[in-house]
Amino acid sequence: MTTSPLAMQVNPEEGLPLNRLWSVEEVAHFLHVPLQTVYGWRQKNKGPRGRRIGKHIRYRPADVLAWLEEQT
Numbered sequence: 001m002t003t004s005p006l007a008m009q010v011n012p013e014e015g016l017p018l019n020r021l022w023s024v025e026e027v028a029h030f031l032h033v034p035l036q037t038v039y040g041w042r043q044k045n046k047g048p049r050g051r052r053i054g055k056h057i058r059y060r061p062a063d064v065l066a067w068l069e070e071q072t
Helices: 024-031 035-043 061-071
Strands: 050-053 056-059
Touching: 024 035, 024 056, 024 061, 056 061
Parallel strands: none
Antiparallel strands: 050 056
């Protein structure tokens, strides 16, 4: 059984997999900000784009990384 390279991609600094959606908690951890900051950004339509999946908010790692690049 072989594993695809995408399945093995992990952010080396944070240990967060890049091949699945991130939770709000994981985004806050990755960005080193309080959880309430991420929720505040969402209410103000700022911050990385999140998607509602059922009752959960999830973020594509690529969206978080692209948003981060725009901030610098």
